[in-house]
Amino acid sequence: MAAISVVDARNTRASHSMRRGVARLLETVALLLIIAFIMFPIIWLALTSFKPLEKAYSTDVFFTPTLKNYEIIFSDTTVIENEGTDRERGSVGRKMIPNVINSVVVSSATILIAIPLATIAAYAFSRYNFFGNRALLIWILTTQFLPAIVVAIPFFALFRTVQVFGAPLLGSRLGLIIVNMSMVLPYAIWMIKGFVDSLPGEIEEAAYVDGANDFQVLFFVSLPLVRPGILVASVFAFIMSWNEFLFALIIGREMRTMQVALMTTSGVRGVMWEQMAAAGMVVMVPIFFLAMFIRKNVVDGLTMGAVK
Amino acid sequence: MNLTRKILCLLTLVLFLALPLASVSAQDHMDPATFGLDASKPYDGTQLNFLICCSTAPQFASAAVKGAEEFTAMTGISVTFGDIPFGSFQEQLYLEASNPNTEFDIVAFVDAWGTNIYDFLYPLNDFVADAGFDWDDYGPAYQSASTGNSDTIYGLPFRGHPLLLFYRQDVFDEVGVDVPSTWQELSDVSQAIVDSGMGIDPIAMYYGVNVDQNLFNWYSHLWGAGTDIFDENWEPAFNNEIGVAATEQYVSYARDGYSPEASVTYNESEANQELIQGRAAMFVGWWWYASRVFASELPEVADNAAFAPAPGWEGGSAASYGYLWPVGVLAQSDALEASLEYLKWLLHPITERRIVLDAEDSALDTNVAVRLSILADEEVNAAHGGLQGVASAVLADARTIPLIPEYTQVIPILAETINEIAIDPNADIQGLLDIAADDVRFVMQSAGYYD
Amino acid sequence: MRKKRWVPWVLVSPALIVVFATTVYPLLAALYYSFHKYDLRKVPQFAIQLASQPGDPLISIDWSLLSLRNYTLAFSDSRFINSLHVTFWFTIISVGLSVIIGLFIAVVVQKSGRLQSLTKVLLIFPFAVSPALKGYSWRYMLNDQYGIYDLLAVELIIKPINVVIESLNNLPLIDITPINETVVWLADRFWALFMLAMSETWGWAPLIALMFVGALGSIDSQIFEAARIDGANILQIFWRVTLPLLRPVILIVTMLKTIFSLKMFDQVVTMTGGGPVRATQTINYYIHQVGFVRNLDIGYASALAYILVVILTVFAALYVAKFLNRE
Incomplete structure (x- = not known):
């Protein structure tokens, strides 16, 4: 009788700790999902603001960060991008x-x-x-x-x-x-x-x-x-x-x-x-x-x- | 302030001294008499405010903003520009026009919006007669858009746009098709491009509801097929048999998969981007997009883009919408005469020609001109690859939309209906057009058109 | 007590005057306009000294005309009826999603832990993003060609589901149409409204979670402990203990969110523009269109605004009643 109940207790303890492990894993996954849900649009917007024009129209996350976009929105004159290349482009400043x-x-x-x-x-x-x-x-x-x-x-x-x-x-x-x-x-x-x-x-x-x-x-x-x-x-x-x-x-x-x-x-x-x-x-x-x-x-x- | 004026005077002085040395054409520019301006500067020191949209867009910047100092030098009148973004321009236009204390003297407006402010615009008939304006130098579509089909000239053609077909010559060559001259041919060409397996969308249309631009090409279909928005009794006519066929053809590019799926949300500039970014082979839109298309970052687009008149209807006509931004003077302006002086210079053929030939600043490069004489000008055509010649051919058949105040209420009804038909491949075109016709009839009835 | 009786009146009157002027004046003025035709294309009435004659057709208000025309017009205006439907569904979806997701977040972050407390800090961020910007950023992310949400939804949700559907279709008698993988979210009536509600949910669910966390924190943790000792599992605890305890808070939050949802405007302008067709034209958006873009009739717009006020009053009354109960 006594032996059985000991085994029983051990079993439940083992399954208990396993269940707790799974629960903790699930919890962590849920937390990460929540963080992603909350932060993703903000991070994506921040990334985009440093992207060169071509990359802004793509889902690429690898790019050379640029401050041109900030320059354009504040400038009151035309901002030249890709300076020195054969495809220079002028963007009109947004005077913000x-x-x-x-x-x-x-x-x-x-x-x-x-x-x-x-x-x-x-x-x-x-x-x-x-x-x-x-x-x-x-x-x-x-x-x-x-x-x-x-x-x-x-x-x-x-x-x-x-x-x-x-x-x-x-x-x-x-x-x-x-x-x-x-x-x-x-x-x-x-x-x-x-x-x-x-x-x-x-x-x-x-x-x-x-x-x-x-x-x-x-x-x-x-x-x-x-x-x-x-x-x-x-x-x-x-x-x-x-x-x-x-x-x-x-x-x-x-x-x-x-x-x-x-x-x-x-x-x-x-x-x-x-x-x-x-x-x-x-x-x-x-x-x-x-x-x-x-x-x-x-x-x-x-x-x-x-x-x- | 004082310093600026001193510098201005000095500049003027230097310019006058330099005048005999300058070339003949430069002399033309600086001589007030050439423009019919009063050389005695009777309005010296007058400050004019010009309500204008999108002053950063080349077609406006080049015309109005650039060269304004030249006008100031000749007349002493300075001009400032109220730069309103397109999205809120319509609202601002009505507000300023109906405001007796408005600071604005001169307004540029979309033809359809003008109907709501006609009461506040100074009639320009006498001005046209006195200033020796050649009224016949404007095409019929622009004339009716300036007068609202009446005898009163409310505004004068400032910036005007015919519809052109932009296409990729390299794609056409590879597929082995010719430039379509009718919408039906355009469908065939599209099918050929699909069949070729090139993986490029044949055409980028714009059926989005956002700024009502999905009506531009619909008008061409409707008029080409032989019907109209209204009949002669102001009863809706767009839902008759011809209208249904025209609409069916118009949305077929989406239904047949020729136009990208997202084109049901596009406005004109978003559709234009499809061509510019090499994802579509054709685009039908206002001709000012030419400078955007040829400035594409992609060499295959920039080097291979070509243009032709917008398609017409097979067995019908090639009538399309001649879209006009007239410029007018607000009747309550306390600087009427000075404003008219400004119009003399702004709309003068010399000014218009200079604008369209000035390629100095790429950000201000524009092909837009409105006078028939400039459109036919050889030098102008040479500078723009014959764009103006093609444009005047389109304009010969162009017309304008119903210019009644109620039409601004009709436009959203039509734009939503077109969007609805384009979105749903199984939409009942007749049924939806009938509903739209009922809504339009309600607007017209409330306004007393059927009494 | 030395407090003087006139003192409170001196203290409250400046604020009361300003609140009165900025809320009661517009309410009365809008009521007045709503019985008139006020044409935005005409000269405003206070400026008639510059127009020619009284009764001149250019004057915007016809003072003599007092009628119910605007109200009767409203209920035969299919576009206004449409905006009622849109607002109704938008409210249902956005309130439902916000509360459910908020509840989920609250239950997860409620426990102690490092990741939990980090998440609690982050919950405030979406609140700081302005509605107008929310609309633009969601529109950008939902773009069918370069939108990151579009990419993720297609790759992580739609494609796996379609794989399942296809394998099911191999079985006899089953024929399920796979989901369209090239869906253009804002071109579809349902998805556009749903995504509009999602953008709203993104801002609100974390806040609502914060409210729930606050409420859960004030509940004696021994109750949860007792339930756990009794052998209840997580779901049972949630249904039997957490939810009943949170019920009053959920009720208040739901009412509050409903009121905000009924006033939806900003994201419609920046995200969908009311489209596709009329699928996202909320009441507020339609009123703006009527007043300032299409009909240019301030009278009609005022009448529609008043109808919205009446609807909101019902919810506001419920909320205030609840509020008084709690105090």
Whole structure:
């Protein structure tokens, strides 16, 4: 009896460890597949951006890397490729530096306006119990579900007739910044409110006891504490406006941000993939760094804390 | 700013001093009187804005951007170009035209889009009469595209394109076929190329729906076979028996496997790439593609590419679409006179001839000209291997599309239907064209054409 | 408590005014436009001082005309109906794939391990890629001649399947048509829509996985341990333990993703252009076409946008209700 059960136990242990080995192998394969699924398009785009034109129209992974594509997208003159060969080719520069500036200016200005407004509002929503507090917050939440097109159409109609400092708002950075508010501000209010909520109230109470008024408490006690949260919200808001496409297309128009400038890589060859890839890297790489910074907060940010 | 102006003045001075030394033709260029320009520079310092598409494309860059300083030197009027990519140009055109405060004075536009902005364009009839413009130097297709088939001249022919057949002479020689002059012959030639086993696609068509370019060759089939988009009562006519036969022939290149499978997604330039990259033996498209084709990286393409008139219909006509970019002046421009001065120079035969003969900068090399006199010019033809001669033969039969504002709504209906028919080898052509006809009729009815 | 009652109002009003101006104003204006004909080819109404006379045909809005025409037109517009279908299927496919793949990723990376934590870090990357760029890069990779995804799909999936099919066809009574190896993904109605949804899934599934990982992390690991001791295998644990525990999160994520899917626009522009035929014209894309490219009728576009708002309101209401429940 005893002997049998020992053998039994050994068998199960052996099959157990074998099963565990198979499971681990499967797990590793699954993980590698997942990594491939996630990273492949990014890596492929990065590769393409360094390919010479001929290689961009193939699946070759062996090539002499070149920076010509980046030169072409930023240059405002004709860039000569294959210099010194008998088949020299000139590619017209895509003049994307202004587009990068537009993207940076619009995204930065959007957060510079939205974040302070959102911060003080979020603080009030979190710390004060005033009439309509809850209802207003829910209303702000629902604005997030508005389709961008329904915001874009009336602003398009309005901006084509309104001038600021003699320049129409349609096709201006200012116009784009205004419209971006509809998307960024509600978001930022909810995010920052989440951070303020998580702060312990005792320090503020102590400040009140010491005789500070509401604004002193807000600016000298609470804001310094919630600064990391504000930074995260700013990064979020920056990414949102940077990646925004529909407003940039309809309201931004010829004041093209990089997202819309991607479309200008279309030409007589259809989409010029090697140039699109280079422009794509410019669009994508800065955001990677920012995204790493807010990695831990992405889930809360996207669901406004609904998934905890 | 000040420095630039000083340099400009200095340059002008140097040029004037150099004038007697320069050759006769150079003297022509610099003399305002040659272009009918006012030598007293009454509009000196005026700043004109020209709304133009794709200013990096040779056909526009060579015509408008290059040489603009020459005009500035003669008149003191400077011109800047609003460079809008093709994809968003239509939208921008409507916006600027309907904007009373637009900064733009001059616009270049696709014929079909012009119908929507006619109300905002300054009629050029008086200008044509006063400036001594030779209106008859433009072919009938370009004339109707400039006037929308009315008596008012809304724009003047600026860049215009007939359809040509580009083909690989070496492939034809090896297979032993002649250049097809009808679509039916083109099918036979295609079959011969397939049978030869050369492994090259006989023809690269473009049936994609993206920018509505799948209609260009369809029009040729339709008109060649003897029908039209509309009949005289603006009732759809493309779904009649002839229209169905024409459409069947048009999509047969995809169905018979002559055109690459992906051609159902191609636009014109993607199809053109098939020829340029040596994967297809024929391509029917606008003649400005010539410079792209002959500049192919592949010697076998660059050295063996040839061109012929676009095919016609067997037993029918060789009517095809003469695609025009007219240039017009916005009525709300506060620099009307200066704009007209600019048109005098821009559209002058001397300017047009210079553009098409200038081979100095390969990035700006273009074969595009619109005047019959330039198309017939021997020197021009010699410089481009007779391209302009072939083009004028095509243009003699060319026509334009229905120039009514509603047509921009009709185009997507037709383009989607053609795409639908091309995609599905078993598509019911009659049935789908009938549905399209109903949709078109709905557009026309809403616009009051049947009241 | 020294807090003053007027203070919160001072603090919230700047933000409230901006949110109000940038969301309520357009909603009201669009509602107004939706009952009118607003022709983009005409002069905007605020600029009539430059047009000749009031009532001039060049003025874009006819103020007097107030009708339901745009709404009745919408439901007889086969292209709009088509866009409803496309959006419906796009939503089903993209939400389904995102949640399922997200779940799969979450379950795999949830355990501790070096490769697992690396993957968790990488999950953030697709989120950082803008939708417009996603569309372009997928279109590039799906090209039938030089697309890497096309190559991989044909070599690694279609060809092996065809080998199996061919060997099956050698058996009597079996005749299966092999899969077309030269498939042009974006030329096929189904595949184009599917790939559009895949490009969206690529961006969202990793994020959704992150959400699930967060939710799984907050579940007491003893529950899994107990199930394992009871002899449950991986699948049983997944079905009996993980899934029921994740149910509330899955519900919220599904609703959230549904709302985003219904608003699909960017990739349609950069990846498929609405084609082939009309197979990928989502509601948002069609509205843009109507307003700015084809009909140039801002009134009609507004009416269609309003229909989309109504659809979204239903989902938003569900979401908010759920949200309130959880708090």
